[in-house]
Amino acid sequence: MMRGSCLCGGVVFDVLGHSRPVIACHCTQCRKQSGHFWAASAVSEDALTLVKSDTLAWYAASDSARRGFCNGCGAFLFWQAMESDQISFAPGAIDGPTGLQIAEHWYEDDAGDYYHGQPTTAEVLYGSCLCGANRFTLSGPMGEVWGCHCHQCRKTSGHYSASFDAPTSMIEWHARRTRDHVGPNGGVRSFCPTCGSGLLFRSASEQSVEAGVIDNPTAGRLVRHIHVSSKGDYYELTDGLPQSPSGE
Ligand SMILES: [Zn+2]
Ligand SMILES: [Zn+2]
Numbered sequence: 001m002m003r004g005s006c007l008c009g010g011v012v013f014d015v016l017g018h019s020r021p022v023i024a025c026h027c028t029q030c031r032k033q034s035g036h037f038w039a040a041s042a043v044s045e046d047a048l049t050l051v052k053s054d055t056l057a058w059y060a061a062s063d064s065a066r067r068g069f070c071n072g073c074g075a076f077l078f079w080q081a082m083e084s085d086q087i088s089f090a091p092g093a094i095d096g097p098t099g100l101q102i103a104e105h106w107y108e109d110d111a112g113d114y115y116h117g118q119p120t121t122a123e124v125l126y127g128s129c130l131c132g133a134n135r136f137t138l139s140g141p142m143g144e145v146w147g148c149h150c151h152q153c154r155k156t157s158g159h160y161s162a163s164f165d166a167p168t169s170m171i172e173w174h175a176r177r178t179r180d181h182v183g184p185n186g187g188v189r190s191f192c193p194t195c196g197s198g199l200l201f202r203s204a205s206e207q208s209v210e211a212g213v214i215d216n217p218t219a220g221r222l223v224r225h226i227h228v229s230s231k232g233d234y235y236e237l238t239d240g241l242p243q244s245p246s247g248e
């Protein structure tokens with residue numbers, strides 16, 4: 001049995017029995033909701049038990065599927081096709097080993113240019129959440145993007161996070177409806193309570209924006225993986241970028 005949970009503990013689930021190999025999905029919807037790209041295993045619905053679902057919310061980005069997230073902390077946990085008896089879950093939310101492996105990558109053509117694509121230029125970056133309740137701009141280029149595999153980023157993104165530095169003064173909001181969750185170390189994550197998209201993270205000293213919520217070419221570049229000592233067991237990092245076991 002595997003147990004998974006969101007960062008705030010409002011959603012806890014158990015998975016019993018055989019889980020499908022993990023699919024990494026780079027589609028625009030998964031990109032926005034996870035802040036980078038999503039990874040999901042799947043089981044039949046009766047093999048997944050919701051132990052706690054106080055803060056579980058669903059958002060349907062289309063008529064074909066719904067996306068389950070925690071509206072207490074913004075963690076992206078589930079995906080389910082309408083009228084399907086299968087449910088996808090984020091292995092990033094599982095506590096302890098999963099024994100799973102990423103087997104396929106889907107929709108790589110929709111992947112962010114900051115980790116999958118040709119160098120671009122960007123004078124203005126346009127950001128938005130999946131449902132569109134949040135929209136902002138900031139000056140480009142995105143620049144350096146760091147991938148973070150820490151426990152908190154795993155839980156909230158459903159896989160691992162990718163973000164770039166952007167001070168508050170740089171961000172111009174055109175529509176804002178965010179909710180804040182204060183993490184165990186005092187870091188604050190701002191996410192959309194309607195669709196669950198993670199948008200910002202700020203600590204006492206800095207603020208970063210999730211790279212996957214930018215809609216246009218970014219001129220960003222993923223340059224480093226941090227907190228790899230906390231990464232999930234279901235993927236390997238094979239891009240040749242520097243890896244740090246800590247946050248440096
Ligand atoms: Zn939560
Ligand atoms: Zn939204």
Ligand SMILES: [Zn+2]
Binds near residue numbers: 148149152153154
């Ligand atoms: Zn992190």
